[in-house]
Structure formats: C-alpha cells, structure tokens
Amino acid sequence: MNHALTTLPLLERRTLTDAAYAHLSDLLVSGRVAPGEKLSLRDVSEALGVSVMPVREAVSRLIADRALEVAPNRAVRVPVMTCSQFRELSIVRAEVEGWAAALAATRRGAAELEGIIAAEAALHRGDAGADAAEAVRLNRDFHFAIYAAAGLPTLTAMIAGLWLKAGPVINLDLRHSRDRLSAGHMLRCHAAALAAIRAGDAAAARAAIAEDITRAADFIIERGGLPRG
Template sequence: MEKIVRQTLSDQVYGDLKELLQAGEMEPGQRFTLRGLAAAIGTSAMPVREAVTRLAAEQALEVLPNRAIRVPLMTRERFLELRTIRLQLECLAIEAAADKRDDNELAEIQRHEQEFLQARAQPDSRAAVRANKNLHFAIYRSARMPALLQIIESLWLQIGPVLNYDLASSAARLSQGEAHLHHRAMVAAIENRDPAAARQALHADLLSASEYILARELLP
C-alpha cells in the first residue's frame, strides 16, 4: 500500500511539474533543489525525486552534479529543429481538430481564447502564457489523436519555458504582438470546419512567435 500511495503521489508531482513547464511557469536556466521543490509542492522529497527523474529522461529538466535541478537552456540550433517538427505535427493536429471538433470542444477553445484576450488587455504576461498553452492544447485534444497529442506534449515540455522570451518578455510585446490575431484566425477556422485555414493560421502563429524569439538573440 505504501508503494502504491508513493507512486500515485509521484505521478501527481510529475503532472504538476509537467504543467508548469508546458505553461511557461519555469524559465530556461532556472534552478531548484529537491528540498525546495518538495517544500513548494508540500510533499516529501521522494516523489519529487522520482518525478524529476522522469522529466530528466524526457529532456525537460537537468540534474546537475551538485544535485541542483535546472530547466535546460535552449540552443538556437535545437530551437529551430523543434520548430520544424512542431510546424508539421501541430498543424496536423489543428487540421484534424477543425474536422472532428464538437460543440463542447469548440466552446472550450473559445473560452481559452477569451482568457488570452483578457490577459492581453490587463496586461498579464504570465496569465497570457498559460492561456496560450491552454488554447493550443484544447485544440490539439479536439483532434482526438492520442498518440499525436502525447508527442506534442513532449515537445512542449522542452519549448514551454522558452515561450517566456515571447509573450512574457514585456507588456509592450503582449499588447502589440500579433498572437491574438493568429488565435482569432485559428478559432474561426475551427468554428467553420476549415482545416486548410486552420493550418495556415497556426503556421503563422508559430512562425511569428519563433521569429521574435530568434530576433532577440537570447539563444546560444
């Protein structure tokens, strides 16, 4: 029973850390300790250690020689590689979503778009990053392709922290950027069941964000 309880807790911690990474709540290069993470989550060190081990295997976290835990730094070369893969897989997902979504799924997508617009209006960069992630994943879940969704989740474990270099970079970037326009086009295409338009809108969204990040020359 103790082993089952510990494993369940480990899975919960893993899910919490995964959500933080994908939603951009952690930044590239940010460091933690097992004790600090355990205290923040409110659990013992063992489930945190097990969750970190899993995330390290997925290249989402690094365990340093001094036992510190670090969000990996992203190189320009790796960022470009991940962008190439994301453009293919996430565009495939949104095409399927436009074709398969039901009314409940559309309502959830629209709700997250509104959350992003509210965060943009405040402006609240952190809330915008979370809303952006929630919008994208509401779309990808609507594709109803579990294997594809799992791959996209793995990619976002690596790319999520880097999105802080875009939407969370400044209030001006959030209020003056084009993300809300791309989101509007994505949602409209899904509402109209237009896979080609959905793909075009998402492609533009990913390229716009990635080109801004590359232009800032923060990636080694």
C-alpha cells in the same frame, strides 16, 4: 528557495510521484523556471509538502522526457537551448501542432468548438490584463482546446511533451514582456485558427497554428535572448 516553488500547492498523499510530475511540468510549460535554472529536490519537496523520494522519481521522468537535465556538477537544471535547437523544436511544433489543428477542423463537435471559441475570446478581449501569468495560461488553454478537439489523446500527449521543452523559452519570454502580445501576431493567428476550425477548413487551421508558432519563434530569436549555436 526559488520564488516559483512557493506557488506550488501542498499535495495530498496520493499518487505523489504523478502529482509532483504534473506540478513540475506546469512550472516548465508556463515558463516559471528559466533555461539554465537549477532545481533543488529538497526545495521542491518542501514546497509540495512531500518527501524527496516522489520528487526524485518525478524529476527522473522529466529528465527522460528531456525537459530537465543533469549538469556536470550533478545539479538538476532546465536545459539551455541554443537558437538552432529552438528553431528545430519550433519547426517540429509547427508541423505536429498544425496537423492537430487540421484534424480539429474536421473532427470537432459542437462542444469542442464552444470550448475553442471561449478560450480564444478570453485572451482576445484582454482577460489577461496586466497579468502575464494569466496570458500564458489563456494561450495554453486555447492551443490545447484545439488539440483536444483532434480526438487523438496520443497526439495531445506528444504535443504536451513538446511544450515541456519549449515552455521555459516561449513562456518565460511572454511573462517578462508583453511585446509579443502587443505586436498582435498571436491574436491574429488565433482568430484565423478559430475561423478555420469553425468553417471546417483543415488547411487554413493548420496554416494559422503553424504561423503562430513560427512567428513566436522568430520574435524570440530576433530579440537575441538565446545563445548562438
């Protein structure tokens, strides 16, 4: 069984398909499964303590989201992304997530701002330590604290869909190497985004988040870990 599956919690018998979808989505977004990696429905169902049926339904939803795909041999796997596909996805993310940050700068309330401040501080002060999984979680918490502050749930859901596709690449990279953190681009962009949102500067907030996404994509592509195409 895939080691990542052993970390999945057993599910209560309620909305099992939705719960299976949520847990599989988290595996993808957090980079705990790699591009090209196959997922066994039987292994997933055993890890979650449910029958195969809700897992199959959840997987079908993820295939419809294009977060998973069916290989020619009928195996379910995480899609392999080429450099050009990853670059395209990063361009879209920079535009959409940058817009969400711009909205957050003008729409956020005091409570939303406090949440963004807390999320930025947690990663900046090194709470992630040597735990790459914690770094991934804190980075995601910061971004989605901003997107929630935009006040448009439909937009947040769209962004979550983009993260489903990007997560196996961007967060697998972060899990395997702390070079991206040590380079400092992420923390600088996060600090700039926070300062802009605090000041109500929509243009600066948009630029900071777009730069964060673009620099991460450049870093990953320059490492040569993605197939050309």
